[in-house]
Amino acid sequence: MQPVTPTATRYDTGTMFFHWATALLVVSQWLGAQAIDLFPRGPLRVDARSVHITFGVLLAALLLARVLWRATRGRRLPLADKGALNVVAKGTHWGLYALLAAMVLAGMFLTWTRGDSIFNLFSIPAYDPGNHDLADQVQEVHGTIGWIILALAGVHASAALVHRYLWHDGVLGRMLPRG
Numbered sequence: 509m510q511p512v513t514p515t516a517t518r519y520d521t522g523t524m525f526f527h528w529a530t531a532l533l534v535v536s537q538w539l540g541a542q543a544i545d546l547f548p549r550g551p552l553r554v555d556a557r558s559v560h561i562t563f564g565v566l567l568a569a570l571l572l573a574r575v576l577w578r579a580t581r582g583r584r585l586p587l588a589d590k591g592a593l594n595v596v597a598k599g600t601h602w603g604l605y606a607l608l609a610a611m612v613l614a615g616m617f618l619t620w621t622r623g624d625s626i627f628n629l630f631s632i633p634a635y636d637p638g639n640h641d642l643a644d645q646v647q648e649v650h651g652t653i654g655w656i657i658l659a660l661a662g663v664h665a666s667a668a669l670v671h672r673y674l675w676h677d678g679v680l681g682r683m684l685p686r687g
């Protein structure tokens with residue numbers, strides 16, 4: 509892990525890229541998930557779900573790369589908050605990482621319990637084809653994790669806006685290319 513860089517005012521480009529790419533992918537995945545069932549059964553729904561699954565795999569790779577980057581090359585800045593606010597900030601970040609990992613795992617398990625066709629190019633066979641209750645339960649878990657991520661990300665974004673517009677302390681600027 510890199511040592512704290514006491515004179516730096518912003519995170520490095522890689523850290524910013526991983527942060528904003530993750531945020532964009534999470535929002536697009538949530539919106540896409542809300543739209544899948546709007547498509548009629550058949551090729552369009554298969555394609556919509558295939559895009560969601562493909563982006564889920566991309567999210568898994570991005571999350572892994574982000575954690576590896578943070579652990580090895582990412583710039584570490586001095587703590588922005590002290591005491592309880594620091595604990596809340598760290599808890600929020602680690603909570604988001606854990607929830608994203610759980611979401612990816614639940615999505616993978618959902619794909620295997622339900623079985624899926626990926627763009628009608630190849631199929632992932634269902635683990636237990638007749639067990640619709642299991643697939644429904646896993647889908648419920650996957651969806652619930654999505655809502656929790658959305659809520660926690662909303663808290664995270666709100667805190668960043670409080671730092672920027674109420675406290676004027678430059679915390680949000682640390683994650684912006686130009687603060």
